[in-house]
Amino acid sequence: xxxxxxxxxxxxxxxxxxxxxxxxxxxxxxxxxxxxxxxxxxxxxxxxxxxxxxxxxxxxxxxxxxxxxxxxxxxxxxxxxxxxxxxxxxxxxxxxxxxxxxxxxxxxxxxxxxxxxxxxxxxxxxxxxxxxxxxxxxxxxxxxxxxxxxxxxxxxxxxxxxxxxxxxxxxxxxxxxxxxxxxxxxxxxxxxxxxxxxxxxxxxxxxxxxxxxxxxxxxxxxxxxxxxxxxxxxxxxxxxxxxxxxxxxxxxxxxxxxxxxxxxxxxxxxxxxxxxxxxxxxxxxxxxxxxxxxxxxxxxxxxxxxxxxxxxxxxxxxxxxxxxxx
Amino acid sequence: xxxxxxxxxxxxxxxxxxxxxxxxxxxxxxxxxxxxxxxxxxxxxxxxxxxxxxxxxxxxxxxxxxxxxxxxxxxxxxxxxxxxxxxxxxxxxxxxxxxxxxxxxxxxxxxxxxxxxxxxxxxxxxxxxxxxxxxxxxxxxxxxxxxxxxxxxxxxxxxxxxxxxxxxxxxxxxxxxxxxxxxxxxxxxxxxxxxxxxxxxxxxxxxxxxxxxxxxxxxxxxxxxxxxxxxxxxxxxxxxxxxxxxxxxxxxxxxxxxxxxxxxxxxxxxxxxxxxxxxxxxxxxxxxxxxxxxxxxxxxxxxxxxxxxxxxxxxxxxxxxxxxxxxxxxxxxxxxxxxxxxxxxx
Numbered sequence: 001x002x003x004x005x006x007x008x009x010x011x012x013x014x015x016x017x018x019x020x021x022x023x024x025x026x027x028x029x030x031x032x033x034x035x036x037x038x039x040x041x042x043x044x045x046x047x048x049x050x051x052x053x054x055x056x057x058x059x060x061x062x063x064x065x066x067x068x069x070x071x072x073x074x075x076x077x078x079x080x081x082x083x084x085x086x087x088x089x090x091x092x093x094x095x096x097x098x099x100x101x102x103x104x105x106x107x108x109x110x111x112x113x114x115x116x117x118x119x120x121x122x123x124x125x126x127x128x129x130x131x132x133x134x135x136x137x138x139x140x141x142x143x144x145x146x147x148x149x150x151x152x153x154x155x156x157x158x159x160x161x162x163x164x165x166x167x168x169x170x171x172x173x174x175x176x177x178x179x180x181x182x183x184x185x186x187x188x189x190x191x192x193x194x195x196x197x198x199x200x201x202x203x204x205x206x207x208x209x210x211x212x213x214x215x216x217x218x219x220x221x222x223x224x225x226x227x228x229x230x231x232x233x234x235x236x237x238x239x240x241x242x243x244x245x246x247x248x249x250x251x252x253x254x255x256x257x258x259x260x261x262x263x264x265x266x267x268x269x270x271x272x273x274x275x276x277x278x279x280x281x282x283x284x285x286x287x288x289x290x291x292x293x294x295x296x297x298x299x300x301x302x303x304x305x306x307x308x309x310x311x312x313x314x315x316x317x318x319x320x321x322x323x324x325x326x
Numbered sequence: 327x328x329x330x331x332x333x334x335x336x337x338x339x340x341x342x343x344x345x346x347x348x349x350x351x352x353x354x355x356x357x358x359x360x361x362x363x364x365x366x367x368x369x370x371x372x373x374x375x376x377x378x379x380x381x382x383x384x385x386x387x388x389x390x391x392x393x394x395x396x397x398x399x400x401x402x403x404x405x406x407x408x409x410x411x412x413x414x415x416x417x418x419x420x421x422x423x424x425x426x427x428x429x430x431x432x433x434x435x436x437x438x439x440x441x442x443x444x445x446x447x448x449x450x451x452x453x454x455x456x457x458x459x460x461x462x463x464x465x466x467x468x469x470x471x472x473x474x475x476x477x478x479x480x481x482x483x484x485x486x487x488x489x490x491x492x493x494x495x496x497x498x499x500x501x502x503x504x505x506x507x508x509x510x511x512x513x514x515x516x517x518x519x520x521x522x523x524x525x526x527x528x529x530x531x532x533x534x535x536x537x538x539x540x541x542x543x544x545x546x547x548x549x550x551x552x553x554x555x556x557x558x559x560x561x562x563x564x565x566x567x568x569x570x571x572x573x574x575x576x577x578x579x580x581x582x583x584x585x586x587x588x589x590x591x592x593x594x595x596x597x598x599x600x601x602x603x604x605x606x607x608x609x610x611x612x613x614x615x616x617x618x619x620x621x622x623x624x625x626x627x628x629x630x631x632x633x634x635x636x637x638x639x640x641x642x643x644x645x646x647x648x649x650x651x652x653x654x655x656x657x658x659x660x661x662x663x664x665x666x667x668x669x670x671x672x
Contacts, residue, residue, distance in 0.1 A: 179433055252433070253356075253659045301670075308538030309334060310362025313670035318648035 001099040008093070008127025018125060021103050022089075025110040026120040038121035040086060043143035047082035049073055050139040056324045058105065058134055060177045062169070062187030063262070065136055066109035068326055071191045071262055073140035074116045075211040078196040079265065081150045082142030087113060088122040090137040094130025105134065116191035145200050152227035154207040159296040160274030161232060162267045164195060164281050165289040166242045167217060168249065171259035174325050176248070185244055188286070190263030195284035204277045205270035212264045214325060215317040218257035220266055221302045222316040231299030234314070236306045240289045257304075258317045260325045268296060330539055333546045340368035340549055346501040347371065347548050348632050350492060351508030352379035352660025353536060359665040361538035363545070364672065371549065372501075374632040375662030377491045377587060378508055380455045381408045382630055382654045382661050385586045385617040388455075388484045389414030395451050395482065395609060396427035403482075404430045404438050405453035412654045413620040435467050442479045451609045454481040459510045461485050461598055462572035465579045468600070468607055480609035483599055486585045489523060490596025494587075495631050496527045502632055504530040504548040506541075509560050516568025517558040524556035531556040533564050579604055586615035588654065589627025621645075621652040629655055629662060636666040643667060 006013040023031065030038050053069040063071075074084040089109060093102065113120055118140065165188065173187040192211065199206060208228070210220045221232045241256055249256055263286055269277045274292060281287035294305075302314040328336065349355055355375045358364060364373050377383050389412060396403040396419060403419065410420045410431060423429045432438060435452065442450050454464050464481060471479055488511055495502060507520040512533045524531040530551035534544030544559050551557065558564055576598070585597030592615055600608045619626060624646070625639035636642050636655065646652040648664055655663035665671065 304362070306360070306362045306538060308330075308361050308363070308366075308542060310364075310366045310538065312359060312362040313668075315668055315670070318668060 003093050003095055003097040003099060003102065003127060005095050005127055005129070008125070014125065021099070021106050022123055022125070025106040026113070026123070028119055030119065030121045031123070040121055045144040047077045047080045047142040047144050048139065049076040050137065051076065052135060052137040053326055054135050054324050055174065055326050057177050058101065060187055061173050061185065063189035064105055064108050065134060066105035066107070067112040068189050068262060069136040069138045070109055070112040070116055070118070071189050072213065072326060073138040074118060074191045074193065075265070077140045077142030078192055079150065079209045079211055080144065081148030081200060081206070082144045083197065084116055084118045084140055084142045084193065086121045086141040087118045088139045089120055090124040092126050092128060092135040094128055094133040096130065096132035097134050098132070102134065112191065116193050148200070150206050150209050152208050152224050155224050155228035155230050155268045155296050156207060157230055157296055157298045158271045159207055159268045160271060160292050161234065161294040161296065162269055162274070162278055162281065162290060162292050163212070163217065163240065164192065164265045164267070164287045166240045166245065167212065167261060167264060168245045168254070168256040168259035169242060170262040171254070171322060171325060172245045172248050175252070175322060183244060183248065185242070185248060188261055188263035190286045192263060192265055192286060195281045195287045196265070198280045198284050199277055202276070202280055204273045204280065206267055207270060208268040210266055212261045212266050214260045214321065216256070216258040216260060217266060218255070218302065218314040219316040221314070224268065225301055229300065231297045232294060232302045233297050234294035234302065234304045236304050238291050238293045240291045257314050258321065260322070262326060330542065333542055334366060337367050337371065337542065337546055337549070340370055342370065342549065344370045345372065345503045345549060346374055347504050347506060347545060348374050348376045348495065348502045349506040350376040350378045350488060351506070351510065352382070352658065353510060354378070354506055354508065354534070354541070355662050355665050356660060357536045357538070358541060359669040359671050361541065362669070363538065363541055366542070367545065371545065373545070374502065374635065375629070376495060376632055377590065377630045378457070378488070379655065379658050379660035379662065380457055380460070380486070381412055381658040382626070383486065383587045383590070384412065384455050384484050384654065385588045385615065386415045386620070387616040388482070388614045389418070391610065391614055392419060392453055392482060393417060393422050393427065396422055396429050400447060401449045401451060402428040402430055402441070403451050403453060404432055404441065406433070407431050408658045409453050409455065411651060411657045415618045415620065435463055436470070438467070438479055439470055439474065439476060442476050446478055449478045449480060451480050451482050454483045454485060457486055457488060457508070457511055458514045461576050461580060462514065465575040468579045468604060469575065471607060480607055481600065481611070482609040483611040484614065485580065485598040486587070487582070487596055487598060489519065490585065490593040491587060491590065492523060493527070494590055494593050496529060498631060498633070500632060502529070504532070504551065506544055506548070507531045507533040509533060509535055509564065512560065512564040512568070514569050514572050516566050517556070517564050518566050518568070521556045525554040528554045530554070533558045533560050535560040535562070586617060587630070588617055589630045619653065624653040626653040626655055636663040637672070639663070
């Protein structure tokens, strides 16, 4: 069955769509009340973030727009030292979208929310003219750990730079799908709750943290550099990359430092905690390939120490990047 | 015998006569930047980029002709990504797409055959630019067109060959003292071509690969070679005579013609065009020689021929960046300005 404009009318068709697709996937006491807003418990300090997801194709190796819509928002909360608690989900659906496709996406979203430990507490559905496209906005609320102060400006000379795994996988997976290239590259799309909570619970001194999404590591580190007034020195040989992604990049002329990921974080960690943090991340789900890739120093900018012993600057993403990657 | 660390030390400490080494190939420019090689050399060794980026050396009238074709009804211009954002005398393919022109970007030139078979009433024009490396692919494409009896694909060619441009650089009162010969071109032509050019010009040529260590060794070799000596340091893929099959298929469908190089002018016999008997596959490539810089302040000609470093151009980083490119050298992934900018090469 296809979605029509009637499913956005606010009447019976809309109720049917919500019941059959969204409530059946996300049943919980808060949603089931079907009130105009959700009333929930809070915390002394909360983190809030919102994000819209427009990825194409809707399904790709390693994930889909539903899983992405949860991971993207949950990871943004985690990066400030918050435990993700609640999430909202708003769909904009173009007429002609498949009922079954929508159900699969809603189901995937529900499963990912469960994995990430967040409750879907509010939702919305709109139908617009178009050609079967599906877009999702999620807003997330997290409870911030007591005393957590994780932000870009806190990076200090001497800090270790840790990435939680191989870079570029999501970007390469999406591009492969679009170009019809067959390979084994999978998106890394994942909620990073486990590794962040393990670090927070162990009292690791995290100065700054970001999930490495659009713009890639090069862009994130340049933002850190500007916010903190420090230089970020990287060691090319320790940057983790899946060999298949490396080959793909070589053929297409892509630079892994500017590729998007959906399940990788970069942590700027106090030097005395660096090895401990690395171990914790490697022992967490989705973190086995983590590496210490460099050091924060005095100065400015981002510098790569290359395999042959040269140095090159890394700037933020230039040009257009890859559109509709998330 | 020196190991890599020894070579690095000697390059750092080199104190002989000042050398200016031109990397002719755009992919070498990219690899030198990515490996940070320029900073590893003594101040007496200067690396300059040459005319080896196909998009960078394409003249404005060629781009303008592509735009005209793209605006025609039932016609689609098909191109690799780099070409989309390069401006002709005024606009780029990207600009006219927003105005309704039909432009498709593809990754393999053979995708055009599928497009053409799916839409027989539409003419697909391929923006065929490139050097010795790419021309064999276009020759294979023409062969497929003939074999599959596809009549709705044409090529707008601005194909070029390196020797004429290298001679022009060497004759131009340049400071260049030696050449890193283009590795991919050598795969097709064979090292013999550059051995001959070394003798002809009385300058050393080293054919090199693309890894950091390959490049360091090749630059080191160029600090030792003098006069018309040459060396093939990429023998794993470059033979003395090159790829005969590729040379043959090129000679079957194409013949030399004068080539118009952006910023360098017309260089005799430095282009390739479809032979007369295959002219029906040509989309009007003849006579596209007029060149005009979109931005008159650009030093593209000096940059392409190695007289100026990209960062000596008055526009570099000031109004001309990868986000706001004024000249093709800042657009292309093989462009020297692009690489100097993104890696802050000095």
